[in-house]
Structures are given as C-alpha cells and as structure tokens.
Amino acid sequence: MKFNILTLFPDMFPGPLNHSISGKALDNKKYSIKAYDIRNFSGTSNKSVDDTPFGGGAGMVMRADVLDKALNFVKNKNEGIHTASIYLTPSGEKLDQKMIKRIVKYDNLILLCGRYEGVDQRFLDHNQIKEVSIGDYILAGGEIAAFVLIEACIRLIPDVLGNNKSLINESFEDYLLEHPHYTKPAIWNNIKVPDVLRSGNHKMIAEWRKKESLKKTKKVRPDLLKLYNSSKD
Numbered sequence: 614m615k616f617n618i619l620t621l622f623p624d625m626f627p628g629p630l631n632h633s634i635s636g637k638a639l640d641n642k643k644y645s646i647k648a649y650d651i652r653n654f655s656g657t658s659n660k661s662v663d664d665t666p667f668g669g670g671a672g673m674v675m676r677a678d679v680l681d682k683a684l685n686f687v688k689n690k691n692e693g694i695h696t697a698s699i700y701l702t703p704s705g706e707k708l709d710q711k712m713i714k715r716i717v718k719y720d721n722l723i724l725l726c727g728r729y730e731g732v733d734q735r736f737l738d739h740n741q742i743k744e745v746s747i748g749d750y751i752l753a754g755g756e757i758a759a760f761v762l763i764e765a766c767i768r769l770i771p772d773v774l775g776n777n778k779s780l781i782n783e784s785f786e787d788y789l790l791e792h793p794h795y796t797k798p799a800i801w802n803n804i805k806v807p808d809v810l811r812s813g814n815h816k817m818i819a820e821w822r823k824k825e826s827l828k829k830t831k832k833v834r835p836d837l838l839k840l841y842n843s844s845k846d
C-alpha cells in the first residue's frame with residue numbers, strides 16, 4: 614500500500630510510523646508514505662492556501678483551486694493504481710475496523726489533512742473525496758488522525774504482524790471487546806490469575822474468555838453488545 618499525504622506539515626511524516634511494527638514494515642517496504650506540502654501548489658508568492666469563508670464566521674477555509682492542483686499532481690503520479698481519496702475531518706463518517714478493512718483493499722490512498730476551519734466543499738464534492746473522522750473530538754488538524762488511519766491499515770497488510778493469529782479474536786472482530794489477559798507471575802500483589810486459565814482445559818478457557826468478553830462489552834460498550842446480539846438473530 615502507498616499512502617500519499619497532502620498536508621501543510623510534511624515533516625511530521627512518517628513520524629511515529631517509523632517505530633515498532635509500522636517502522637519495521639516501512640523498512641521492509643510493505644508500504645510507503647509520501648508527504649506533499651500543499652503550500653507548493655498555492656501559486657502565490659506568499660504560499661497562501663486559505664481564505665475567509667463566504668457568509669462570514671470565524672476561521673479560514675482551504676481553497677478549492679489550491680487543493681485541486683495538489684490532488685491532481687498526486688493522482689497523475691499514481692495513474693492506473695486503484696486509489697481512494699480521504700479527507701480527515703471531525704465532520705466525516707466515523708472510522709471503525711470495518712471501514713479500515715474496506716480501505717486496505719486500495720493500493721493507493723490520498724489522505725488530505727486539513728487545518729483551519731475546513732476546506733471548500735466544492736473541492737470535496739467534485740473529486741468525490743470521502744470524509745472520515747477518527748472520533749467525536751476536535752484535533753488541531755488531520756495529521757494525527759491520518760497516523761491513526763494509516764497504522765490501523767498497516768497492521769492488516771499480510772506479514773506485517775509477526776503472528777498472523779493476532780488478527781483473529783481481536784476486539785471488534787465480532788462486535789465484542791477482548792477478554793482480559795494475564796501473564797506470570799501467577800500471583801501478583803496477592804491477586805491470583807483466574808484458576809481456569811491455568812487448568813489446561815481449552816474448552817473451559819474458551820468459554821471463560823467468551824463470558825468475560827460479553828461482560829466487558831456490556832459494561833463499557835453497550836452499543837456494541839446490541840450490534841453483537843442483532844448479528845446473532
């Protein structure tokens with residue numbers, strides 16, 4: 614997979630993605646990242662990319678003409694490759710594991726990271742750009758959101774995770790959160806690991822884990838439990 618980032622802060626990339634699992638995958642060319650500075654497409658001597666909003670109001674809006682030049686430049690460089698374009702914004706559809714699975718089917722992603730109040734809607738509509746939010750809170754810009762989306766994609770690329778089994782039984786795979794995990798020592802701070810986990814009885818362990826998953830999901834994510842229950846109908 615190739616990730617093309619349109620940003621005012623290209624030096625932020627690859628940033629945290631240079632570390633741990635995603636860093637190793639980057640070294641091994643399992644994916645690539647290229648950040649483009651939107652200011653290079655401004656066409657003005659002061660490299661301005663935004664202007665005041667029609668209708669008034671606070672903040673500045675990123676210009677459609679500037680963004681379109683940047684997008685077309687990246688599209689032309691990647692002609693013929695299965696590409697999706699995404700704008701990271703708190704006003705977008707909320708990202709979840711299902712959306713990530715749809716996104717990783719593309720070979721090439723163009724991720725637009727906004728700053729300021731937003732971007733000219735005509736640019737998004739004209740280019741059929743999908744608006745994606747990573748959650749109901751406001752960040753200063755889309756860059757950190759892009760990191761989140763990219764890392765969630767990278768770990769689904771074949772052979773990126775050391776043990777492919779880690780992808781099975783993950784939280785959200787069937788709407789349930791994961792069961793709790795324990796490791797040595799068996800007694801820590803006078804607290805014992807549940808006996809069943811040390812019993813060697815795989816059937817009982819699986820039952821216990823399922824019960825704990827349901828209990829945790831009910832407690833912290835009743836919305837997911839509803840989805841789980843209706844998926845079983």
Ligand code: ADE
Pocket residue numbers: 701702703745746747748749750751752753754755758
């Ligand atoms: N930009 C600012 N806040 C954001 C969010 N919650 N998700 C995606 N992009 C953003």
